[in-house]
Amino acid sequence: MPSPKARNSAGRSGSVPSPGGGNGRYEFIALNRTPPHLLQRQGSDPTSARLRASESPNRRRGSGSSTSSTGGQQLPEEDCMRLNPSFIEIALSSLLAIDLWLSKRLGVCACEDSSWGSVRPLMKLIEISGHGIPWLAGAAYCLYKSDSIAGQEVMLNLLMALVLDLVLVGVVKAAVRRRRPAHNQMDMFATFSVDRYSFPSGHATRAAMCARFLLAHLVLAAPLRVLVLLWASFVGFSRVLLGRHNVTDVVFGFFMGYWQYNLVEMLWLSPLMFQSMIGQLD
Numbered sequence: 657m658p659s660p661k662a663r664n665s666a667g668r669s670g671s672v673p674s675p676g677g678g679n680g681r682y683e684f685i686a687l688n689r690t691p692p693h694l695l696q697r698q699g700s701d702p703t704s705a706r707l708r709a710s711e712s713p714n715r716r717r718g719s720g721s722s723t724s725s726t727g728g729q730q731l732p733e734e735d736c737m738r739l740n741p742s743f744i745e746i747a748l749s750s751l752l753a754i755d756l757w758l759s760k761r762l763g764v765c766a767c768e769d770s771s772w773g774s775v776r777p778l779m780k781l782i783e784i785s786g787h788g789i790p791w792l793a794g795a796a797y798c799l800y801k802s803d804s805i806a807g808q809e810v811m812l813n814l815l816m817a818l819v820l821d822l823v824l825v826g827v828v829k830a831a832v833r834r835r836r837p838a839h840n841q842m843d844m845f846a847t848f849s850v851d852r853y854s855f856p857s858g859h860a861t862r863a864a865m866c867a868r869f870l871l872a873h874l875v876l877a878a879p880l881r882v883l884v885l886l887w888a889s890f891v892g893f894s895r896v897l898l899g900r901h902n903v904t905d906v907v908f909g910f911f912m913g914y915w916q917y918n919l920v921e922m923l924w925l926s927p928l929m930f931q932s933m934i935g936q937l938d
């Protein structure tokens with residue numbers, strides 16, 4: 657004759673056979689199981705799905721299996737996790753999607769046939785104005801021509817800043833390895849191998865850093881200061897219009913260039929250091 661416990665379990669449609677079936681443990685598990693139809697509803701309910709996914713691995717392990725059993729159906733743990741992508745993951749993928757869409761729409765000078773293709777030569781002129789070579793050559797020329805220690809100090813630090821910028825941008829580009837937009841024509845002059853990558857925009861970092869440098873040390877007249885800011889903004893914006901960069905490459909480039917100037921101020925070569933360097937060269 658079946659025991660009262662066994663009768664109870666047999667009468668429940670929700671009882672699920674367990675590895676310990678037939679003894680007291682079987683009864684315990686069966687009585688505490690939720691019927692399969694409720695489990696299915698729980699599985700489709702986003703709140704309970706989140707709760708299950710946020711359950712700690714230890715608790716899940718404690719249930720005796722690395723997978724969740726729903727009425728005999730095995731749910732891999734990764735499925736539970738996928739139901740609950742973090743807020744940061746959703747925000748990042750949405751930002752990237754908007755970035756790609758916006759950059760493609762703004763790349764109106766990407767080639768001659770583009771909607772604003774006739775403005776491309778002007779954009780390429782702005783590109784040259786933010787290129788590393790004219791800046792390095794200009795700073796070296798001014799350093800050579802300067803006859804005051806103060807002037808030489810500023811130009812030497814500008815040279816140091818430009819080299820630092822090339823190194824830091826190269827390191828970040830090589831680490832991130834984000835491809836340039838598909839609509840970009842790779843027809844830039846004098847590039848390094850890392851310049852096939854687009855994050856961050858080297859022109860944007862240089863424009864932001866040089867603009868801060870000019871405003872702090874060289875350009876004092878208000879109209880010229882406005883021009884410097886406009887130039888830096890145009891250099892950044894032209895990168896997207898030319899299809900060279902996505903918007904986020906340029907925005908990050910501006911932040912990076914702004915921060916790089918702080919680094920230049922920290923590493924500033926003083927006249928004393930400069931004189932001892934000159935002395936060592938003599």
Ligand SMILES: CC(C)=CCC/C(C)=C/COP(=O)(O)O
Nearest residue numbers: 788789846847851857858859860
């Ligand atoms: C050869 C020298 C001295 C600098 C290279 C400058 C350059 C081509 C940077 C790439 O800029 P973007 O990342 O904005 O395209």
